[in-house]
Amino acid sequence: MTNDNASGSGPGAAPPKDTFGQASNSTPASQQKPSARQRLAGLASHLLPQGNTEFDYIIVGGGTAGAVLADRLTENANVSVAVIEGGPSDVGQDRVLDLKRWLELMGSDLDYDYPTVEQPMGNSHIRHSRAKVLGGCSSHNTLISFRPFNEDLDHWANHYGCPEWSAARIQPYGDRLKVNAVPVQPQHRNQVAKDWVKASSLATGAPIIDDFNAQIAHRNGFDKAVGFFNISYDPHSGYRSSASVAYMHPIMPHGPYRRNNLHLFLETWARHLVYDEQSPLTVKGVAVRTKAGLLKTLTARKEVILCAGAIDTPRLLLHSEVGPRSDLEALGMPCRHDLPGVGSNLRDHPESIIMWETRDTPTVETTMQSDAGLFLRVLPPNAEPHPHAGPDLMFHIYQCVFDTNLERQGFRRPNHAICMTPNIPRSQSSGKLSLASSNPEDKPLLDFKYFEDPNGYDARILVEGMKWARKVAQQSPFKEHLLEEIAPGPSVQSDEELSAYARKVAHTVYHPMGTTKMGDPSQDRMAVVDQKDMRIVGMKGVRVCDAGVFPSVPTVNPMLTVLMCAERCADLIKGVNV
Numbered sequence: 001m002t003n004d005n006a007s008g009s010g011p012g013a014a015p016p017k018d019t020f021g022q023a024s025n026s027t028p029a030s031q032q033k034p035s036a037r038q039r040l041a042g043l044a045s046h047l048l049p050q051g052n053t054e055f056d057y058i059i060v061g062g063g064t065a066g067a068v069l070a071d072r073l074t075e076n077a078n079v080s081v082a083v084i085e086g087g088p089s090d091v092g093q094d095r096v097l098d099l100k101r102w103l104e105l106m107g108s109d110l111d112y113d114y115p116t117v118e119q120p121m122g123n124s125h126i127r128h129s130r131a132k133v134l135g136g137c138s139s140h141n142t143l144i145s146f147r148p149f150n151e152d153l154d155h156w157a158n159h160y161g162c163p164e165w166s167a168a169r170i171q172p173y174g175d176r177l178k179v180n181a182v183p184v185q186p187q188h189r190n191q192v193a194k195d196w197v198k199a200s201s202l203a204t205g206a207p208i209i210d211d212f213n214a215q216i217a218h219r220n221g222f223d224k225a226v227g228f229f230n231i232s233y234d235p236h237s238g239y240r241s242s243a244s245v246a247y248m249h250p251i252m253p254h255g256p257y258r259r260n261n262l263h264l265f266l267e268t269w270a271r272h273l274v275y276d277e278q279s280p281l282t283v284k285g286v287a288v289r290t291k292a293g294l295l296k297t298l299t300a301r302k303e304v305i306l307c308a309g310a311i312d313t314p315r316l317l318l319h320s321e322v323g324p325r326s327d328l329e330a331l332g333m334p335c336r337h338d339l340p341g342v343g344s345n346l347r348d349h350p351e352s353i354i355m356w357e358t359r360d361t362p363t364v365e366t367t368m369q370s371d372a373g374l375f376l377r378v379l380p381p382n383a384e385p386h387p388h389a390g391p392d393l394m395f396h397i398y399q400c401v402f403d404t405n406l407e408r409q410g411f412r413r414p415n416h417a418i419c420m421t422p423n424i425p426r427s428q429s430s431g432k433l434s435l436a437s438s439n440p441e442d443k444p445l446l447d448f449k450y451f452e453d454p455n456g457y458d459a460r461i462l463v464e465g466m467k468w469a470r471k472v473a474q475q476s477p478f479k480e481h482l483l484e485e486i487a488p489g490p491s492v493q494s495d496e497e498l499s500a501y502a503r504k505v506a507h508t509v510y511h512p513m514g515t516t517k518m519g520d521p522s523q524d525r526m527a528v529v530d531q532k533d534m535r536i537v538g539m540k541g542v543r544v545c546d547a548g549v550f551p552s553v554p555t556v557n558p559m560l561t562v563l564m565c566a567e568r569c570a571d572l573i574k575g576v577n578v
C-alpha cells in the first residue's frame, strides 16, 4: 500500500498534466486561475498520465462509505484501489478516536464547517460540521447506530422508485457490518440517564427496549420505545468503532492485514472529474490538489466512486460541469450534462432543545453525554405523504450544557444541565445545495428550507415534542434531578409560542442527505443516481455512494444506513449478490 500525498508518478514518467493542460508538479494551485474557456477546453482534451497514478478504482472520499468500499474492493488482491481523502489519517489521533472528545472537533481544523443560508422560518446560524479526516463523519460523530426501519427501505422501494432497495434486499447488509454497534454498556449508564429512561417510559407508555437494532431489524420495529442507544464503540477503551477503525485500520500499513493494493492519498482534494476525450460523459479519472498544493490527475481503469458526502459530492459534480444547466450557466460555468437533481432534495433531521439546570453532570459514566433516546408517535398517519407506522418524534438527551443556539437568544448558561432535544425523524422540508460561484474554493450555499414544508408538519412535531419533554420532566425518578427549566422557561406555553421558540433555537444533528438521490430515471427526472447500479444517470465510469443517495429521510440516525449502502455498492461493483 502507498500512503503518500498523490506523489505517485513512476520514475521517468512525464510530469502529469492537470485538466487545463498545464504541467502540474511545479505550480501551486493557488497561482492558477483558468478562465471558463480554458476550463472547458481542458476538461475535453486532457491527456491521461500513465504509471502509478493509474488504478482500477478511485474512491473520492475516505469517509464513512468510502472506507467500506476501500476495504471490500481491495479484498481482491488483483484489484488496485486509490482513495482520495481530503483530511489526514485518524491513526493515533486521540482527539478523534476517543468518542467522548467529539465536541472538540466542532469547528476545528478537522471540520469543513459549512454555514447555511438565511432560514426565514428557522435558525439561520446553524453550521454543518463535516469531518475532514479518514473515516469522515464516522470519525467525528456520536456513533449512535440504528439499523434503518424496514418500512423506511420499503418506502424507498415503493414510493421513490427504488425497488432494488427494499428491506428484504438491503436489511441483510446490516448483518455484515464490521463496526461494533452495541447497546451502551453498563459501565457507561449513569443514574441520571437511567432515571430518564424510566421516567420517559412511565410518562409516555413507551416500552423500555434493550437493543434497538434487534427490535428494528428483526422484530418489526416499534411506534414508541425508549432505552439506551446502540453505539459503535469499544466499551473497554471508550474508543470509536468508526468506519475507519473497523474497515481501514486493519488493512493500512500498521494494521495486521496490510494490503499492498490499497493506495491512500491523504490531505488530497478532488477538484473535478476528468473525462474521456472521445466520450464526453465517460469519466476516466479525477483531478486532485495535493497537500503541497500540486495539481495532478489520477486515472481509473475501471471506475470512479464518489463518496465525498451529501455536501461535497454534489459540489464536486457541479464543478465537473454536471448539474442543473440553468444554475451552472447563471454562474458562467459550462454544463456538460444537464442533470437537474444534483443538489436538490437537501434533507436533514432538524431538532430543537429544551434545557433544565441540574445539580451536576455525570462525566465518567457515559459514552459521549448522549446515551439514551425516546421515540414516540404523536400525529395521525395521514399527516405524512406516505403513511409510516413507525415513530414520528424522537428525542436525544444531552447530559451537558448544549447551548450553542440558546446563548445567542440570551438564555442563562447554567453550570450543569440536561437537554431534551425533540427531533423530526421524517422531516418534510426539502431544500437545495447550489454553488455560490464558479470558484471551487468557495463553500457551497446550503438552503435547507427548514420548517418551510407546505403543511407545517415539521413545526408541529417540534411543538408536540416540547410538550412531551415537559411531561417527562415532571415524572419521577427523573424530576428529582432537575432544578429549573432554563429554556424556553415555564412562561412559554401556547403552541404558537412553543413553535416560535423551537424554530428559532433549532439545530441540526448533522444529517444532510438526499442531494444526489437514487431513483428510476425513466420515471423521475430528478434522479441523479440509478437505483439499479448506483451509477450516475447518463454517465459512464462513475457511481455515487454516500448519504446523498438517500431518496428520502430514514426515521433514524443515518450512519448505519450509509454503511449498508456502501456494502451494497461493493456487491454491485463486484457483481455479486445482485
Ligand SMILES: Cc1cc2nc3c(=O)[nH]c(=O)nc-3n(C[C@H](O)[C@H](O)[C@H](O)COP(=O)(O)OP(=O)(O)OC[C@H]3O[C@@H](n4cnc5c(N)ncnc54)[C@H](O)[C@@H]3O)c2cc1C
Pocket: 060, 061, 062, 063, 064, 065, 066, 084, 085, 086, 087, 129, 130, 131, 132, 133, 134, 135, 136, 137, 138, 140, 141, 142, 143, 144, 145, 146, 268, 269, 270, 271, 307, 308, 309, 310, 312, 313, 316, 509, 510, 511, 512, 545, 546, 547, 548, 556, 557, 558, 559, 560, 562
Ligand atoms: C457531529 C456529527 C454527529 C453525528 N452523529 C451521528 C450519530 O450519532 N449517528 C448517525 O447515524 N449519524 C450521525 N451523524 C451523521 C453521519 O455521521 C453521516 O450521515 C455519515 O457519516 C455520512 O457518511 P458519508 O460517507 O456520506 O460522508 P462522510 O463520512 O462525511 O465522508 C466524506 C469524506 O469525503 C471527504 N471529502 C469530501 N470532499 C472531498 C474532496 N473533494 N476530495 C477529497 N476528499 C473529500 C471528507 O474528508 C470525508 O472523509 C453525525 C454527523 C456529525 C457531523
